[in-house]
Ligand code: FES
C-alpha cells in the first residue's frame with residue numbers, strides 16, 4: 129500500500145510522519161517516532177499496556193489506526209512524565225509498591241491521568257471501572273489502588 133502523510137501532535141509537538149495507511153498508532157509511536165514508553169503487550173486490545181490519550185481520552189493504540197489521529201492530539205507516557213498529575217501518579221505508584229516489573233505502569237498511569245483530569249475525587253468504584261481494561265500480572269492491584277488513593281488525597285489536601 130502506498131504511504132500517506134500523517135500530521136498530528138504528539139506530546140505537544142507537531143509531527144509529520146509517512147505511514148502505511150493500515151499501520152496502528154502503537155506501531156507509529158514506537159517504530160517511527162521511537163516512543164517506546166508505550167508498551168506492546170497482547171496486541172489485541174485486551175491488556176491496556178499500549179494505552180495512550182487521543183484528544184485526552186484513553187485508547188488502546190495497538191488496535192487504533194494511526195491515520196485516525198490526523199489533526200489530533202496524542203499524549204504518551206513520555207509526555208506525561210512532564211505533566212504534574214502524571215508525575216504525582218508515578219511517584220505514588222513507586223511509594224505504594226504499584227510498580228514491580230513496570231510493564232503495565234505506563235498504561236495504568238495514562239488511563240489514570242485521563243480519569244483524574246475529569247474528576248479529582250473519583251470513587252474507588254469509578255477508579256476500578258476505569259482501570260478494567262488495564263491488566264497487571266504482578267501487583268494484585270491493591271498497591272495500584274493505594275497509589276491512586278494517595279494521589280487523590282494529596283491533591284485534595286492542598
Ligand atoms: S497491547 Fe494493546 S491492549 Fe494489549
Ligand code: FES
Pocket residue numbers: 226227228229230231232233263264265266267
Ligand atoms: S507491575 Fe508487572 S505487569 Fe504490572
